[in-house]
Every structure is written in C-alpha cells, then in structure tokens.
Amino acid sequence: MAEVVDALVIGGGPAGLSAALNLARYDRTVDLFDAGGGRSSHRQVNRNYLGFPGGVAAGELRRLGRAQLAEYGHVRCHEERVVSVERRDGAFFACTERDAREHGGRTVLLCTGVEDRFPTFEGAEAYIGAGMYWCITCDGYEARGRDVVVVGDSDAAAVEAMQLWRLTPRVTVLTNARRSRMTAEMRDRLARAAIDVVEDGLAGLVGSPGAVQGVRTSSGREIRAEAVFVVQGAAPRTKLARDLGVALADTGWIVVDAEQRTSVPGVFAAGDVTSLHSHQVATAVHEGNQAAAAANQLLYPRELRAP
Numbered sequence: 481m482a483e484v485v486d487a488l489v490i491g492g493g494p495a496g497l498s499a500a501l502n503l504a505r506y507d508r509t510v511d512l513f514d515a516g517g518g519r520s521s522h523r524q525v526n527r528n529y530l531g532f533p534g535g536v537a538a539g540e541l542r543r544l545g546r547a548q549l550a551e552y553g554h555v556r557c558h559e560e561r562v563v564s565v566e567r568r569d570g571a572f573f574a575c576t577e578r579d580a581r582e583h584g585g586r587t588v589l590l591c592t593g594v595e596d597r598f599p600t601f602e603g604a605e606a607y608i609g610a611g612m613y614w615c616i617t618c619d620g621y622e623a624r625g626r627d628v629v630v631v632g633d634s635d636a637a638a639v640e641a642m643q644l645w646r647l648t649p650r651v652t653v654l655t656n657a658r659r660s661r662m663t664a665e666m667r668d669r670l671a672r673a674a675i676d677v678v679e680d681g682l683a684g685l686v687g688s689p690g691a692v693q694g695v696r697t698s699s700g701r702e703i704r705a706e707a708v709f710v711v712q713g714a715a716p717r718t719k720l721a722r723d724l725g726v727a728l729a730d731t732g733w734i735v736v737d738a739e740q741r742t743s744v745p746g747v748f749a750a751g752d753v754t755s756l757h758s759h760q761v762a763t764a765v766h767e768g769n770q771a772a773a774a775a776n777q778l779l780y781p782r783e784l785r786a787p
Contacts, residue, residue: 482573482582482584483583484585485510485511485583485585486503486508486587486775487499487509487510487511487585487586487587487772487775488510488511488513488562488565488572488574488584488587488588489503489511489512489589490562490592490720491513491591492512492514492518492546493518493519493520493542493591493752494541494542494545494751494765494768495750495764495765495767495771496514496589496591496751496768497512497546497548497549497768498545498765498767498769498772499591499748499769499771499772500555500772501549501772502768502773502776503555503589503772504549504552506772506776507554508776510556511556511558511574511585512555512556512557512558513560513561513562513576514558514559514560515561515562518593519538519596520539520541520542520761522538522539523537523538523606523608523609523610523689524538524609524610524618524619525538526538526541526618526761527621528617528618528760528762529762530762538609538761558576558583560577560579561577562574562576563575563576564723565588566723566724567724567746571584572586572587572588572746574588586746586779587746587747587748587779588724589748589749589750589768589775590720590726590742590749590750590753591749591750591751591753591764591768592716592717592718592720592753593717593751593752594716594752594753594759595714595717596614596712597715598612598614598712599612599682599710601683601684603685606689607685607708610689611685611690611706611708612710613707613710614709614710614711614714615759616643616644616709619707620643620644623644623647623707623709624648625647625650626648626650626707627648627704627705627706628650628651628707628708628709629651629652629654629695629703629707630651630652630653630709630711631656631708631710632653632655632656632710632711632712633655633660633661633662634662634713635661635662635666636711636713637653637662637711637712638666638667638669641653641675642670642673644709649674652705653670653675653676654678654680654682654695654697654703655677655680656680656681656712657679657681658679658681659679660677662677678701678703680701681698681699682695682697684696685705686702692705693706714752715732716732716733716752718733718753721742724747725743725744726742726743726744727743729755731755734753734754735754736748736750738770739770739773741774746778748774748775750767750770751764751767752764754767
C-alpha cells in the first residue's frame with residue numbers, strides 16, 4: 481500500500497513552495513511535486529516582492545525556496561509531473577508520469593499555475609521575462625518613457641495599452657491577428673490617445689533577450705519597441721482539479737474561499753490557478769501560506785480545530 485503523508489503539494493512555484501514550507505513548520509509530512517516550468521521558471525526579475533532591493537530573479541527565488549525546504553527532513557521533493565489524483569478510502573492518491581507507484585496524502589494542495597498564451601516564433605522562450613512580459617503590475621514601471629508594443633486583439637489588450645499610456649506616450653497595439661476583436665468603443669479610446677493599432681501578426685523580435693529593440697510583423701514591418709506586453713490570455717491548469725470534482729468558475733479558474741478551500745473537503749488551491757487575488761508572487765506566497773494553515777487545521781482531530 482502507498483504511504484500516506486499529511487499533504488500532497490502539487491506544483492513547485494512560489495505558491496507550492498510556500499505551502500510546503502508552512503506545512504513543514506506545522507510538523508506535517510509533505511510530498512511536493514515539481515514538474516518545472518511555469519511563470520517562475522522564466523527570466524523575469526521580480527521587483528515588487530518585499531525584501532529584495534533591486535529585485536530577485538524568479539528562478540533564484542525558486543532556488544532559495546527549495547534550499548529552505550531542504551532544512552526539513554519530513555518534506556520530500558519529487559521532480560515529477562502528477563498526471564492523476566483520485567480520492568478513495570479517506571485519502572488522496574497521486575500518480576506521476578515516471579513513477580509507477582502511488583503517493584498518498586490526507587490532503588491535497590493544488591498549486592498548478594497557468595499556461596500563458598505567448599506568441600510563437602523562433603527563440604521566443606528566451607524573451608519571456610526578458611523583454612516580453614505578461615504583467616503590467618510586475619514590469620510596467622520599467623517601461624516608463626520607452627517604446628512599448630502591446631500584443632493582443634481584445635478589449636483587455638486595449639485596456640492594458642491605455643494603462644501603459646499613463647507610463648509612456650509611445651505605445652502601439654499589435655493584434656497578432658488578421659482582424660481585431662476590440663469593440664468600437666475601445667478602438668475609439670485608443671485613437672483619442674494616439675495609440676496605433678496594427679492588424680498584423682508577430683513574426684519575431686529585434687535585438688536580444690533583455691535588450692529588445694523592435695517587433696517584426698508577418699508582413700515584414702518593423703515596429704520600434706523596448707518592451708513587449710502580451711495580452712493573449714492564460715489557461716489555468718485545472719486537469720487535476722476536474723479529476724477530483726472541484727468546482728470551477730465560469731472563467732475556468734478554481735473557486736476557493738478566503739482560506740483557499742475548494743468545494744471538495746481536503747482539497748485546497750493556491751497561486752495563479754485561482755482568481756481570488758491578483759496573479760503576483762506576493763499573493764501566491766500568501767495563498768500558499770493560507771492553504772497550508774487551513775490544511776493544518778483540517779488535519780487536527782475535530783476537538784483540536786480552531787472554532
């Protein structure tokens with residue numbers, strides 16, 4: 481039979497690391513599964529996370545988190561992707577891609593993140609977080625006074641362009657589609673702000689990662705750009721949540737309460753896979769902490785739980 485630990489934490493980004501660390505501090509046994517990838521694996525430097533003057537690279541924050549977890553012998557980290565989770569006999573059992581055996585847990589914390597819809601072109605991966613961004617909150621400040629291209633064909637892209645316009649008057653929207661889906665109202669707002677909308681595809685970037693100079697379009701045009709913000713949406717990774725019957729919002733995100741509990745008792749979710757708070761490293765760490773606290777309370781006998 482599979483060993484059953486106190487908690488299975490699925491996801492090794494800031495939310496999962498925070499959850500595992502705080503569970504460890506409650507002296508709970510934890511199996512953490514980290515398949516790699518995700519937003520914290522890109523080259524982005526986080527400059528709005530408290531305590532790091534000058535910022536901290538997302539990958540370095542992840543490395544520091546794993547080093548911190550290594551201090552707790554009752555936390556095991558598995559460099560594997562969980563492909564299925566089921567509940568039976570009062571516990572949860574996870575299977576991974578490579579390991580044939582099951583991993584059991586009394587609770588499950590889903591910190592599976594999202595899949596961003598970035599443009600596809602040769603060498604695109606190297607630019608993510610190093611000239612090509614997805615978050616105005618994280619990286620908009622550094623775009624002040626610079627040439628910026630917003631990639632997207634929706635009203636959300638138009639809104640981000642208008643918000644960036646507050647930081648720099650040199651903003652262009654590239655739809656990365658033959659035709660824009662923006663409403664007439666939003667196009668009129670862009671026109672009044674003198675923000676051009678180019679209905680063309682994105683073929684590549686000019687310059688190098690961290691030193692972007694422009695955007696090449698499918699038609700051969702070159703648009704000057706020192707920063708590119710992609711607004712093409714993201715898909716939450718909810719396959720495991722759906723396997724467990726966890727309720728999802730109409731928008732696809734996992735529904736959680738203020739303590740990160742899902743609709744299924746014993747299942748918690750934290751980080752970008754939920755929409756309770758903004759998608760930031762700081763909020764992911766908070767949600768992981770909160771999920772751990774709620775899971776810890778559930779693991780106590782009923783008479784010892786907080787009222």
